[in-house]
Amino acid sequence: MSSGIQAPSHDYTFRASDKRRPRDLLVIVPTFILLLLLVFPVLWMVFTSLRPASALIGGTGLSELFVDLGFDSYVRLFQGSDFARFIGNSLLISLVSTTCTLILASVAAYGFSRFRFRGRYPLLLVVLATQLVPFVVLITPVYLFFSTLGLLNTYFGLIIVYVAMTLPLATYLMLGFLNTVPRMLDEAARVDGCNTLQAIFRVILPVAVPGLVSTGVTTFIATWEEFLFASVFLTDPNLKTVQVGLYGFFGEYATDWGVIMAAATISAIPTIVLFSIIQRRLITGVAAGSVKE
Amino acid sequence: MAIIAVLFLFPAVYNLVLSFQQLTPYQSPAEAVWVGLRNFVSVFTSPQTATAAINTALPFTFATVAARVVLGLGLAQLLQSRTLARWRLRGLARTLALLPWMIPPVAAVASWRWMLNANTGVINQILTSTGLVDSGIPFLAQTSTVWWAIDTILVWRELPFVVIVIMAGLQAIPQEQYEAAELDSANRWQRFRYVTLPNLRPVLLVVVLITTIQTFNNFVYVWLTTGGGPGNYTQVLATQLYSAAFIDNNLGQGAAIGLIMSIVMLIFALVYLRITSGKENL
Numbered sequence: 001m002s003s004g005i006q007a008p009s010h011d012y013t014f015r016a017s018d019k020r021r022p023r024d025l026l027v028i029v030p031t032f033i034l035l036l037l038l039v040f041p042v043l044w045m046v047f048t049s050l051r052p053a054s055a056l057i058g059g060t061g062l063s064e065l066f067v068d069l070g071f072d073s074y075v076r077l078f079q080g081s082d083f084a085r086f087i088g089n090s091l092l093i094s095l096v097s098t099t100c101t102l103i104l105a106s107v108a109a110y111g112f113s114r115f116r117f118r119g120r121y122p123l124l125l126v127v128l129a130t131q132l133v134p135f136v137v138l139i140t141p142v143y144l145f146f147s148t149l150g151l152l153n154t155y156f157g158l159i160i161v162y163v164a165m166t167l168p169l170a171t172y173l174m175l176g177f178l179n180t181v182p183r184m185l186d187e188a189a190r191v192d193g194c195n196t197l198q199a200i201f202r203v204i205l206p207v208a209v210p211g212l213v214s215t216g217v218t219t220f221i222a223t224w225e226e227f228l229f230a231s232v233f234l235t236d237p238n239l240k241t242v243q244v245g246l247y248g249f250f251g252e253y254a255t256d257w258g259v260i261m262a263a264a265t266i267s268a269i270p271t272i273v274l275f276s277i278i279q280r281r282l283i284t285g286v287a288a289g290s291v292k293e
Numbered sequence: 294m295a296i297i298a299v300l301f302l303f304p305a306v307y308n309l310v311l312s313f314q315q316l317t318p319y320q321s322p323a324e325a326v327w328v329g330l331r332n333f334v335s336v337f338t339s340p341q342t343a344t345a346a347i348n349t350a351l352p353f354t355f356a357t358v359a360a361r362v363v364l365g366l367g368l369a370q371l372l373q374s375r376t377l378a379r380w381r382l383r384g385l386a387r388t389l390a391l392l393p394w395m396i397p398p399v400a401a402v403a404s405w406r407w408m409l410n411a412n413t414g415v416i417n418q419i420l421t422s423t424g425l426v427d428s429g430i431p432f433l434a435q436t437s438t439v440w441w442a443i444d445t446i447l448v449w450r451e452l453p454f455v456v457i458v459i460m461a462g463l464q465a466i467p468q469e470q471y472e473a474a475e476l477d478s479a480n481r482w483q484r485f486r487y488v489t490l491p492n493l494r495p496v497l498l499v500v501v502l503i504t505t506i507q508t509f510n511n512f513v514y515v516w517l518t519t520g521g522g523p524g525n526y527t528q529v530l531a532t533q534l535y536s537a538a539f540i541d542n543n544l545g546q547g548a549a550i551g552l553i554m555s556i557v558m559l560i561f562a563l564v565y566l567r568i569t570s571g572k573e574n575l
Binding site: 024031036135243 | 395
């Protein structure tokens with residue numbers, strides 16, 4: 001996790017100026033004060049969630065940061081609301097969407113990677129272009145479309161939306177990974193009598209596991225964080241996702257910030273953990289997508 | 294591919310149809326009434342749309358994109374600095390700098406609303422205890438501060454993306470160019486101005502376009518902080534679309550706003566594709 005992007009190697013060749021000097025602290029200390037300010041909202045969220053309710057009523061100051069920490073707010077959160085259910089809903093929706101997206105993206109990316117068919121380039125442009133689609137604009141037509149089909153207030157409806165939303169980027173990411181898998185493997189699979197789908201799922205993908213993981217994580221995070229479609233399409237309180245449930249608390253628990261911060265902290269745990277896992281790969285991925293070689 | 298086509302093309306076409314109809318979310322599409330251009334007339338003549346359009350363009354998109362690029366340039370250079378590398382602190386610094394991006398937007402907004410709270414928020418506690426202000430400032434409820442608050446939240450959460458991309462761009466700059474500049478006894482500013490900036494130009498262009506497109510369409514930061522208020526002061530096009538369609542129950546008008554937004558986006562998208570096409574992957 002320590003270094004996201006490898007600096008060019010000549011950066012590390014020994015130079016006279018590479019010795020640590022006391023003067024460096026003039027850069028390091030301000031840098032870390034700045035970074036502390038940047039992460040402060042996250043720390044504050046976590047600490048607030050751990051403070052006893054009585055300490056939050058009059059507002060809580062910096063001085064009391066470490067006093068009386070405990071999980072009272074979390075107990076109130078799970079006893080007083082359906083948050084556990086929301087977590088289950090979100091996990092189900094995100095996991096199923098991610099699985100579907102990964103399967104479809106792998107097949108699509110394999111096609112783009114291995115076959116030079118007519119219309120390949122314009123199709124790829126379309127895949128890229130869908131990344132720029134203003135999703136908020138699609139909300140009215142898709143809402144009506146779904147209400148006709150009876151897909152509102154179903155997990156299935158939201159999963160379709162999420163697969164469509166995440167598929168283009170996932171295909172693009174998988175394409176990058178599959179392009180690095182040597183074609184010899186395809187031929188070997190073919191010689192062993194695999195058809196195309198078997199070749200993809202039995203031979204190619206096992207080699208591209210790191211790519212699958214980072215694409216899957218990216219997809220999972222995107223669906224876990226999504227708010228707009230989840231709030232419009234799932235109005236049944238039993239179907240709410242974590243993000244929509246958390247938003248509901250803004251009004252419901254307007255005076256109990258401990259509970260809101262506890263919910264916010266929980267909603268952030270999966271994304272922080274997953275981000276950390278793929279941080280290095282994610283950074284190189286973003287870099288590859290934006291910097292021309 | 295067929296799935297993508299069905300899920301994007303169909304709604305796009307249907308959105309066009311819908312923008313000429315009148316319909317509430319509780320009716321079936323069969324009950325829609327054709328109203329010709331009435332939706333567009335009311336969108337274009339309402340002063341609220343003008344406010345939303347200006348809000349979307351200036352305080353929401355332009356200000357935050359500019360802030361992200363400037364701060365991103367600074368932070369990326371700081372994180373890349375040789376000083377941090379000497380002390381083996383680059384990795385830690387980078388992880389800390391990325392943390393805001395790992396927080397879901399709704400949770401980020403929740404945390405900031407708590408910090409900005411007029412009576413009990415930590416920012417107002419600090420301000421009042423140091424005597425800077427007499428009573429807490431309701432940052433999100435008064436027009437003089439509300440855009441500053443929204444922009445701060447947005448920039449805080451979205452800055453790491455810009456930092457990552459700029460860092461990647463910085464690493465692609467050949468070290469020899471800096472060495473040559475040093476031989477010409479260029480100072481720090483000159484090295485930045487004549488080596489770093491020209492090399493980063495294409496990267497910055499892509500960053501500006503991506504962030505502009507994302508912010509232009511963004512719904513959550515305004516909706517979850519102010520809901521477009523106080524009054525309609527912070528309404529942007531995305532929240533206006535939502536309000537028209539699902540609060541005022543006028544899906545046709547929402548579709549009309551959506552169509553106008555799409556056309557603006559299409560222009561940005563064409564520019565973006567022109568720049569990114571010809572990438573090695575394609």
